[in-house]
Amino acid sequence: MLTNVLDLPWLVPRGVRGTWMNLIISAVLAGLAFMFSSSILLQILACALYNNWWPLLSALMYVLVPMPCLFFGGGSTQFLTSRDGGGWIGAAKFLTGASTVGSLAIPIILRHAHMIDTGAMFIEFVSFFIFVCTVLCFHRVSLEDDW
Numbered sequence: 001m002l003t004n005v006l007d008l009p010w011l012v013p014r015g016v017r018g019t020w021m022n023l024i025i026s027a028v029l030a031g032l033a034f035m036f037s038s039s040i041l042l043q044i045l046a047c048a049l050y051n052n053w054w055p056l057l058s059a060l061m062y063v064l065v066p067m068p069c070l071f072f073g074g075g076s077t078q079f080l081t082s083r084d085g086g087g088w089i090g091a092a093k094f095l096t097g098a099s100t101v102g103s104l105a106i107p108i109i110l111r112h113a114h115m116i117d118t119g120a121m122f123i124e125f126v127s128f129f130i131f132v133c134t135v136l137c138f139h140r141v142s143l144e145d146d147w
Contacts, residue, residue, distance in 0.1 A: 028141055035134040042127035046120040054115050055124050061103040062131060068092035068099075081139075103128050 039062075046055040072092035082089075107124040110116045 028137075032134055032138055032141075035130055035137070039127045039131040039134065042123055042130065046116075046123035046127065049123075050117050050120045052116055052120065054110050055107060055120050057110070058103055058106040058124055058128070061099050061106065064099040065096065065103065065135070068095040100132075103131075 040059070043056060043059045043062075047053045069092065072088045072095075104125070107116065107121045111118060111121040
């Protein structure tokens with residue numbers, strides 16, 4: 001039973017393996033790029049449809065979310081799911097969590113202050129959900145050694 005896309009190399013003959021793996025890698029990267037682009041498009045639509053650019057403030061958090069991984073995790077997301085770590089790994093986990101909560105909190109606070117409409121807030125939530133799915137897919141792909 002094929003349970004993982006990465007099990008494919010053992011099913012495909014060795015001569016064809018390189019071509020299929022290149023095709024799969026290209027498809028995964030294209031899918032991740034499409035998901036991230038959709039998330040950014042929804043961020044912009046939340047602003048443009050309601051003629052209010054305050055929701056774009058939560059896009060700032062999209063820049064801040066990967067920074068702890070880059071600075072403290074060596075560019076890898078593997079430390080987020082590990083139980084070990086010292087002071088810097090703990091700080092990276094805290095900063096990643098805080099910036100993720102900030103991504104959700106900014107639209108809620110802006111809606112509570114009547115600075116954005118409810119529709120813009122929900123579009124922001126959908127954008128955040130797609131962004132989180134993109135990050136989780138990237139994390140899953142980056143755990144595999146074949147990539």
